[in-house]
Amino acid sequence: MIRARMHGETGWLGRSLASVVAICVLATARPAEPWVWAVLGAGLLSFLSGTFLMNRRPLLALTLLSYAGLSAALISGMPDSNSLVLCLMAVADIAVMVLPQGYRPIIAVGIGYATCYALSGWWWDRSDIWYVGQLTWTAILAAFGLNRRQYEVQARQTEKLLEQTRLAQQEHARAAALEERGRLARELHDVLAHSLGALSVQLELAEALLDEGNDTAGALDRVKRSRRLAVQGLVEARNAVAALRADEVPALPAALAALVEQHRKDHRAEVTLTVDEVRTPRPEVVVALLGAAREALTNAAKHAPGRAVDVRLDGRNGAWLTIRNAGATVGEKGFGLAGMRERLALVNGKLEAGPDGDDWLVVAAVADE
16 A cells, blocks of 8 residues: 555655664764753654654654754754754654644744744854855755655545545446346346246146146147247246347347247237348347337237237347237236336337327337447
8 A cells, every 4th residue: 555655664764764864963963061962862852752753643743843853953053063953854854744734834843943043043153154054954854845745645645546446446346236136137037027927827728728628638738838938938038148148149030030930829810020131239139129029929919819910120220129919909008018118228229119090019129329
């Protein structure tokens, strides 16, 4: 992580080197007054404590570093005190710190430094050039610290951005997984509900033929139809799963022809299929259109049994599936096409169903992308 490296390896190493430099420079000091050693010692301890508390206790560290720098600035005018090193190291650390107060602490410390330098220069009779030199070195180290501060702020912002990006990616993956589960559930629900519903009807008819009329031949015919419906439902379920996995699915014209032929055999109704210039749609489009055709044919058999049905597939501008059955008189509410509208909407298509004269018309359309 960026923060671990910035505040761990790089931060501790830099502060350790600065502490060693400060100790070595102060060890070469030769102040004329013994009491100066007490000031330097207290300042050094404050600097060492503050520089290693910058991350855990920033306000306490600011107080300790300010004391170390200002106390050293007050005796910087004494010859051979070498206290300037504490001033520079302390102001660099203060400039690096990112505090809620912003830049106000460094401004306040800078004013304090200028005042302490002036008092020290006046007390020990230092020249104006000395005073300007002290301010220049302090400004250089403060600028270095501010540059480091800006780098750390940018590094923290980058870390937060990376964390937000990671969380967004996780949320996106979770949403995609939920959407995929929803699609799979809808596909399998429609296929199984249609197949099992038709299978249940055939088995009930077979049971009634055996119970009421002892019609073994008729019951056997219904059982055979039930078997075909079970096989067909299994194939359709496999096709739905294959489409979701982007595997190979049957060609749309061939699948429609098989569906029409099955409807013709099961319901002994006249069904015509016309195909015009069909390209190869996406697998999910094939499954959605087949579902719409299956639902429309089921409703035609239920509400207009034995009547002619016309199925037309036009692929000249996307994929347009039109199913017209003669003699339907029920309203749209009697048709279970709401789920197919949702299915086609997922592939940027639409479905319309309604009366057209004496006929009932269902149109499922998916335009070219």
